[in-house]
Amino acid sequence: MKLEDVVEKLEGTLLNKAGTFQEALVGGVIVSDLMSDVLVVDHEHQFLVTSLATDQAVRTAHLIDASALIVCNGKAVSESMQRIAKQTGVTLISSPEAKFEVSVKLGKILGC
Amino acid sequence: MNTLDLNTDQSPLMILDIVFKTHIRDIMATDIVTAPRTATMREVQQIMKESGLTGVPIAEDGVLFGIITIDNLFNAINDEKSDASVTEYMVSRLITLEDDMPLSYAISYFNKYPFRRFPVVDKAGKLVGLVTTRDINVSLLSKLFSKLKELEAAAEKDEVVGPERMRKVYRLYQHDFENAGQASTEIKAFLQKKGVPSKLIRRVAVAAYELEINIVAHSEGGTLTVMVTDDFVRIISQDTGPGISDIDAAMTEGFSTANDWVKSLGFGAGMGLPNIKRVSDVFDIQSIVGAGTTVKSCILLNEQEG
Numbered sequence: 001m002k003l004e005d006v007v008e009k010l011e012g013t014l015l016n017k018a019g020t021f022q023e024a025l026v027g028g029v030i031v032s033d034l035m036s037d038v039l040v041v042d043h044e045h046q047f048l049v050t051s052l053a054t055d056q057a058v059r060t061a062h063l064i065d066a067s068a069l070i071v072c073n074g075k076a077v078s079e080s081m082q083r084i085a086k087q088t089g090v091t092l093i094s095s096p097e098a099k100f101e102v103s104v105k106l107g108k109i110l111g112c
Numbered sequence: 113m114n115t116l117d118l119n120t121d122q123s124p125l126m127i128l129d130i131v132f133k134t135h136i137r138d139i140m141a142t143d144i145v146t147a148p149r150t151a152t153m154r155e156v157q158q159i160m161k162e163s164g165l166t167g168v169p170i171a172e173d174g175v176l177f178g179i180i181t182i183d184n185l186f187n188a189i190n191d192e193k194s195d196a197s198v199t200e201y202m203v204s205r206l207i208t209l210e211d212d213m214p215l216s217y218a219i220s221y222f223n224k225y226p227f228r229r230f231p232v233v234d235k236a237g238k239l240v241g242l243v244t245t246r247d248i249n250v251s252l253l254s255k256l257f258s259k260l261k262e263l264e265a266a267a268e269k270d271e272v273v274g275p276e277r278m279r280k281v282y283r284l285y286q287h288d289f290e291n292a293g294q295a296s297t298e299i300k301a302f303l304q305k306k307g308v309p310s311k312l313i314r315r316v317a318v319a320a321y322e323l324e325i326n327i328v329a330h331s332e333g334g335t336l337t338v339m340v341t342d343d344f345v346r347i348i349s350q351d352t353g354p355g356i357s358d359i360d361a362a363m364t365e366g367f368s369t370a371n372d373w374v375k376s377l378g379f380g381a382g383m384g385l386p387n388i389k390r391v392s393d394v395f396d397i398q399s400i401v402g403a404g405t406t407v408k409s410c411i412l413l414n415e416q417e418g
Binding site for chain 1: 289290292293296297300310311314317318321322325377378379380381382383384387390
């Protein structure tokens with residue numbers, strides 16, 4: 001499914017659009033606050049759902065070629081996170097909803 | 113007291129170079145405060161109080177007659193003779209250094225004599241400065257600092273040979289989570305430019321990133337040496353720190369010694385090392401408790417071989 005459509009239906013705040021935003025796809029979802037667990041996943045185009053609002057969450061999303069990173073639970077997304085997202089080309093979204101709610105929504109959107 | 117033994121056979125050349133090429137005049141304090149022979153002990157006491165010095169040379173027009181130290185001052189106070197002339201209490205049999213002597217002389221003088229400072233005279237015997245151990249420490253440290261910087265710069269000279277090959281050393285510091293991941297990002301970008309398939313790039317990125325995190329989270333700092341050729345990517349992580357006492361346990365998924373702080377940053381789930389091994393074609397780990405850990409990860413860029 002196209003990332004653009006997923007983002008539109010999620011109703012989060014789009015903080016940074018990757019250069020590849022238009023053509024990006026969502027191939028699956030990873031929900032975790034532990035980046036070490038995220039780094040084990042070996043699939044492309046993953047939609048990363050987390051409530052870990054750190055620079056390292058953005059770096060992890062970049063390094064695993066995630067299609068987007070959504071920071072849930074209304075966690076403040078720092079300026080440095082946004083800067084790294086811009087530099088590395090990570091689509092960054094924030095959401096006031098909990099990870100579970102976002103995950104349920106994503107499941108419905110993706111037809112899981 | 114510890115002595116610094118400058119042995120020409122065994123001392124590092126860098127040190128010998130510094131101690132023989134640096135002259136006393138380069139390190140001595142020249143803004144010296146002196147007192148004439150007509151001064152009283154009380155006046156010298158006042159000079160010491162105002163200047164913070166612990167030794168005042170007694171000199172007139174550059175001609176050195178002696179030195180008054182704190183010890184001499186105590187003696188005068190003890191004798192209740194603060195108004196006595198400095199000539200009564202000063203040390204007049206002085207050991208002096210000459211300003212064009214190499215620094216090694218000053219070091220050996222401090223080893224040989226119990227004094228805390230030496231007056232420095234020029235060729236004509238005129239007082240031109242004072243040398244304390246502090247002057248030596250400061251000059252040695254600052255010279256070593258610049259020499260080491262030169263050495264580090266030479267050792268870590270990056271080598272990016274065209275778009276195809278690179279060799280680079282990244283330095284990582286303890287708890288510097290802010291910058292961890294920068295090396296991995298750079299390596300990833302290089303491999304993308306090189307046209308390496310994204311699946312392979314992801315494996316390299318995961319290995320590099322986990323190694324970076326390990327250095328900042330678990331060690332006292334270290335380096336990540338990355339080499340990219342047409343056939344492979346080799347990453348060597350070397351850190352100094354506590355080392356790993358049980359490598360088998362550390363290689364078990366879920367085993368972690370990370371503290372809560374590291375965990376709050378999203379790491380320390382005990383997946384790092386097993387994950388690096390999983391993505392590597394060649395993996396090796398060696399650790400010495402109390403010294404540090406070296407991890408080697410190699411990923412072949414020719415998928416048939418991998």
